[in-house]
Amino acid sequence: MEKKNSNSCIAAKIVICLCCIFSGAFVYSQDTVNVQLKIDEARSLFTLHPKKSLATAFESRVLAEQAGNARLLAYALNTIGSGYNYAGNNDSAVYYHQQALAIQRSILDDLGIGRSLTNIGIAYTSSGLNDKAIKCFLEAEEKFTKADFEIGLSKLYNSMGSLFYSISDFRNSVIYYKKGIALSEKMDDTPLNYSLKINLANVYGSMNKPREALALYHQSYAAVKSDSNYSDLILVCNNICHEYIDLKNFTMAKKFSDESLFLIRNYEIEDYLKTTSFSNQAEILAHHGHYKEAVNFVDSALKMLKDSPDFGKEIGLKYQLGKMLHKSGDFERSYVVLMDALNLKDSLYSKNLKEKLSEINTVHEVEKKESQIQLLSDAQQKQKTINYLLIGASFISLITIMILITGYRRKKRDHEIIRIQKNEVIVKSKLAEEKQQEILDSINYARRIQYSLLASTKLLDENLKDYFLFFKPKDVVSGDFYWGTKLSNNNFVLVTADSTGHGVPGAIMSMLNISCLNEAINADKLTQPAEILNATRRKVIEHLSNDGSDGGGKDGMDCSLISFDFQNKKLSYAAANNPVWVVRNKKFIPLTAERMPVGKHDKDAIPFTQNEFNLQSGDMVYTLTDGFPDQFGGPNGKKFKYKQLEELLMSIADETLESQKQKLDEVFENWKGGLEQVDDVCVIGIRV
Numbered sequence: 001m002e003k004k005n006s007n008s009c010i011a012a013k014i015v016i017c018l019c020c021i022f023s024g025a026f027v028y029s030q031d032t033v034n035v036q037l038k039i040d041e042a043r044s045l046f047t048l049h050p051k052k053s054l055a056t057a058f059e060s061r062v063l064a065e066q067a068g069n070a071r072l073l074a075y076a077l078n079t080i081g082s083g084y085n086y087a088g089n090n091d092s093a094v095y096y097h098q099q100a101l102a103i104q105r106s107i108l109d110d111l112g113i114g115r116s117l118t119n120i121g122i123a124y125t126s127s128g129l130n131d132k133a134i135k136c137f138l139e140a141e142e143k144f145t146k147a148d149f150e151i152g153l154s155k156l157y158n159s160m161g162s163l164f165y166s167i168s169d170f171r172n173s174v175i176y177y178k179k180g181i182a183l184s185e186k187m188d189d190t191p192l193n194y195s196l197k198i199n200l201a202n203v204y205g206s207m208n209k210p211r212e213a214l215a216l217y218h219q220s221y222a223a224v225k226s227d228s229n230y231s232d233l234i235l236v237c238n239n240i241c242h243e244y245i246d247l248k249n250f251t252m253a254k255k256f257s258d259e260s261l262f263l264i265r266n267y268e269i270e271d272y273l274k275t276t277s278f279s280n281q282a283e284i285l286a287h288h289g290h291y292k293e294a295v296n297f298v299d300s301a302l303k304m305l306k307d308s309p310d311f312g313k314e315i316g317l318k319y320q321l322g323k324m325l326h327k328s329g330d331f332e333r334s335y336v337v338l339m340d341a342l343n344l345k346d347s348l349y350s351k352n353l354k355e356k357l358s359e360i361n362t363v364h365e366v367e368k369k370e371s372q373i374q375l376l377s378d379a380q381q382k383q384k385t386i387n388y389l390l391i392g393a394s395f396i397s398l399i400t401i402m403i404l405i406t407g408y409r410r411k412k413r414d415h416e417i418i419r420i421q422k423n424e425v426i427v428k429s430k431l432a433e434e435k436q437q438e439i440l441d442s443i444n445y446a447r448r449i450q451y452s453l454l455a456s457t458k459l460l461d462e463n464l465k466d467y468f469l470f471f472k473p474k475d476v477v478s479g480d481f482y483w484g485t486k487l488s489n490n491n492f493v494l495v496t497a498d499s500t501g502h503g504v505p506g507a508i509m510s511m512l513n514i515s516c517l518n519e520a521i522n523a524d525k526l527t528q529p530a531e532i533l534n535a536t537r538r539k540v541i542e543h544l545s546n547d548g549s550d551g552g553g554k555d556g557m558d559c560s561l562i563s564f565d566f567q568n569k570k571l572s573y574a575a576a577n578n579p580v581w582v583v584r585n586k587k588f589i590p591l592t593a594e595r596m597p598v599g600k601h602d603k604d605a606i607p608f609t610q611n612e613f614n615l616q617s618g619d620m621v622y623t624l625t626d627g628f629p630d631q632f633g634g635p636n637g638k639k640f641k642y643k644q645l646e647e648l649l650m651s652i653a654d655e656t657l658e659s660q661k662q663k664l665d666e667v668f669e670n671w672k673g674g675l676e677q678v679d680d681v682c683v684i685g686i687r688v
Helices: 005-021 030-044 050-067 070-086 090-106 110-126 130-147 150-166 170-187 190-206 210-227 230-246 250-266 271-287 291-304 311-328 331-392 395-453 457-464 503-523 529-544 642-652 657-672
Strands: 467-472 480-486 492-499 556-565 570-576 580-584 587-591 611-614 620-624 681-687
Touching (some): 030 050, 030 070, 050 070, 070 090, 070 110, 090 110, 110 130, 130 150, 150 170, 170 190, 190 210, 190 230, 210 230, 230 250, 230 271, 250 271, 271 291, 291 311, 311 331, 331 503, 395 480, 395 503, 457 467, 457 480, 457 492, 467 480, 467 657, 480 503, 480 681, 492 503, 492 681, 503 556, 529 556, 529 570, 556 620, 620 642, 642 657, 657 681
Antiparallel strands (some): 467 681, 492 556, 556 570, 570 611, 580 587, 580 620, 620 681
């Protein structure tokens, strides 16, 4: 489910709107009333007509210049900067706010200085220049505190809370939001109070404190509802609904979801709020098993993003849609949607990386020019000093001064080079950390998707009763997998498989293999192991035939597919490279596998063979992949091998299933020692 993405949009708009309020003192003289009206008109158009608002703001600047009112001119310049900020042009916003600041400093307007500094800090925050933003905010706080300007301080603290929230500094974010809330309550400013409480609740939500977040959301809910602010009301309803979903309280979640849908039907609501409402409603419907209705809601939310794309929200909605399609049984579309989400996330990361590099280059160029200007200014000043000294100085003094100047410039240039190189190292290190975290987040999410496709503990407990599962992937995600389902003839099928590759490629291949197995059993209604493997092989080859390689992809899996008839104590199986072993009364019985994979192969025209085996009470049936026997280790760094694994299983077959699993783990880790795990490992034991 897309989680509170709309909150960041609302918080950003609240912060940007502060630019409008922090635009300067109102001027009521008759000579300047037209300027004031133009400024008010420009501010009223920020949301609906940003281009028109900027044109009107520029008209107000011309009128202010004609009126000769410096204070009002600064106000007009701040309005232009706020318009650019609202339009997302942060560089232009900073330029006009700084012009306003220069005028206010010249006329000693402390409150105006505080407002302009706040506006500049907001623009820097939007550009990710957090150090510069904090400096502006702290100077603005000093001006407002000195003037005891409570409304300015309250809104400033809201901006500072948003800045620290954006960099995940939740401790400082909470501190500043609480300061703003205290001042808004003191001034009895209800709209500002509930806006601050919504923002603070968002922080608590990110800190995994749902109860604290809910308490604030409920307080804001009552205030917003009495204020008839429907956009903020639907925002609060969505947030409360989401927190209840996190707490698994779907009754309360539905109450607030229904209210948000009622508001959507009866009032003009912005699309980004609708998408969050639809996402929440889909999550509730999915919880109650109404997957098709849930899918329709997420599809509707995605359609709303086509005209005004929000890639972060689109990725979240596609992940949600993929999971719900999987639960509804539409595995093919689920796979397509989830892969689309991963590709979109990768392309978005690449785009952001290019933008960050471009921004870094721009900052370096600006700093370089500023440094050159400063050096030129210093040189001119020193030249004047030298000229004065030449009047009474000798030729030797002149030579000495020139040497000193040259040394100073060289030293300063060397320091500048070192500073730039240091900054580049810091930036590159930060980018590397961010990229690594992005990759880890993607892989961990892929792990959750893969594990949702494996045989669940509930399914295994219901059908196998006494068993153990020793599953140890080499990486976060795995090419090995175990999967099961109940057949139409009431037998239980267990598949233990090793997909081509490991890590992310192996995991993607395992998802395709599971999809083909599921289609062969549930769509084609096959019940015999050999028929199932034959059909699965055809589907895998067909899916990979257009991968761009010569002759189509030769990937697939090695696996054993066992059909258990516990009532009649019979086992039927088909195996591709992976053996099935039985230990009976301390005797080892190998059920051999065919030497061909489930995939494209020079033997792929040969059908798999159906095999039958009569079970006895107390038999231990083992299925496995090649990861355990292929592990290097021991005193000579050699493979463990199948023979040694056979002897190990025979020696522990009479022990409890938990004890067998524990001993397998101990033997594997002791054998591996300090060496790297070479492959995914999967061993399953079932007692008849």
